[in-house]
Amino acid sequence: MPSFSFIIPVYNRSEELEELLFTLSKQTFRDFEVVIVEDGSQHPCNLVIDKYSNELQITYLKQENKGPGPARNTGAKSAKGRWLIFVDSDCLLPENYLEIVNENVDSEDFDCFGGPDRPHPNFNTIQKAIGYAMSSVLTTGGIRGAKEKLDIFYPRSYNLGVRQSVFKAMGGFSDMRFGEDLDFSMRLLKKGYSTRLIKEAFVFHKRRNNFRSFFKQVYNSGIARINLEIRHKGTLKPVHTIPSLFVGGHLFIIILAIFASPWYLLLFLVVPITVMSHAMNETGEIRTSVWAVAAAYTQTFGYGLGFIEGLIVRKILGKKEFHAFSSNFYK
Known part of the structure; x- marks a missing residue:
């Protein structure tokens, strides 16, 4: 044995x-x-x-x-x-x-x-x-x-x-x-x-x-987090809401740029510069650090949007457990 x-x-x-x-x-x-x-x-x-x-x-x-x-x-x-x-x-x-x-x-x-x-x-x-x-x-x-x-x-x-x-x-x-x-x-x-x-x-x-399959993966992970909270009360932590706040923050910047000043669009440079610098320090590869920006945005927007959909469908509309992009898990 x-x-x-x-x-x-x-x-x-x-x-x-x-x-x-x-x-x-x-x-x-x-x-x-x-x-x-x-x-x-x-x-x-x-x-x-x-x-x-x-x-x-x-x-x-x-x-x-x-x-x-x-x-x-x-x-x-x-x-x-x-x-x-x-x-x-x-x-x-x-x-x-x-x-x-x-x-x-x-x-x-x-x-x-x-x-x-x-x-x-x-x-x-x-x-x-x-x-x-x-x-x-x-x-x-x-x-x-x-x-x-x-x-x-x-x-x-x-x-x-x-x-x-x-x-x-x-x-x-x-x-x-x-x-x-x-x-x-x-x-x-x-x-x-x-x-x-x-x-x-x-x-x-x-x-x-x-990035297409990665987006699907993290989108479903965002939905799953709400499903898990309903199955296991109290497991949802503040850290899990950050991607959704990230999505909302970008929308808020766009609103500010439209109704206040276009200079607010410069705020969109903060995250890419921060991620690229951090990724460069972590990986030591310029090419990887550049693509890390796209990966970070895919991860946060995918998870955040899935989290928001899960919140609306499960918590507000009270519907049953679900997931998106369900034709095949592995794709």
């Missing part, structure tokens, strides 16, 4: 999966298995799995497309590890990832852990810029990176580990299409289980590679 089971949902991402499996094959700690769940892909990844069948202990499962949460639940049912580790197919793991995790869970003084993510030096410019936007203190307060200061730490499913006994007691992930990982962490904490941020156990996360 392995100590760890990596569970990976996949949808039409065989090339990315191959890169992830390569990094798993290089892990310095070897007591683990890999459970891959093909979530209704039109282009299955069996050839990639065959390539690594002699290097890794792999279980390959298939199901109709149901989304990542149900796919992870399917994988967990077949997993044999004492700890389940959920990672996304677009992640890469440093060679010592599992070695670090094993050192931390050895004492078992926590029930669930998560780690930060960061862009790999070999990622393209857009991926690095989006990675900055999703982890920067200027855009998300750092709560998706390696900081816990602005909110309770909720492990997220691109890098989440949980004891199998706890996962079973929790009943796995819920039927939420978006925000299911936060819902899981919130339910876990409500039941008295503990979480831990292992800062050294980071993954290289590619995320989306174009």
Whole structure:
């Protein structure tokens, strides 16, 4: 029986999966298995799995497309590890990832852990810029990176580990299409289980590679935050409203420019200059820092607009849980 089971949902991402499996094959700690769940892909990844069948202990499962949460639940049912580790197919793991995790869970003084993510030096410019936007203190307060200061730490499913006994007691992930990982962490904490941020156990996360799909992702995240607040009263924090205030602030500047003075439009330079300077300091790359401005605006406007729609539809109109851009989660 392995100590760890990596569970990976996949949808039409065989090339990315191959890169992830390569990094798993290089892990310095070897007591683990890999459970891959093909979530209704039109282009299955069996050839990639065959390539690594002699290097890794792999279980390959298939199901109709149901989304990542149900796919992870399917994988967990077949997993044999004492700890389940959920990672996304677009992640890469440093060679010592599992070695670090094993050192931390050895004492078992926590029930669930998560780690930060960061862009790999070999990622393209857009991926690095989006990675900055999703982890920067200027855009998300750092709560998706390696900081816990602005909110309770909720492990997220691109890098989440949980004891199998706890996962079973929790009943796995819920039927939420978006925000299911936060819902899981919130339910876990409500039941008295503990979480831990292992800062050294980071993954290289590619995320989306174009702004259109990135916008859809963060828009749904904004809606999901309202859905989560309704499911878990009191989890909505002031930091979550910042993107919406950012959207409103830009609208207010336009109104001032129209009815007071066009000089107010100069205020639009503040955010790009600040973000570019900060991104340059963080990444050391001029090209990435320039694109980071576009990524930051996409992140804040996408999340903020989704948050506003969720607030209106759920809180004001009182309608049922919903999400946008729902034709396919992975696109």
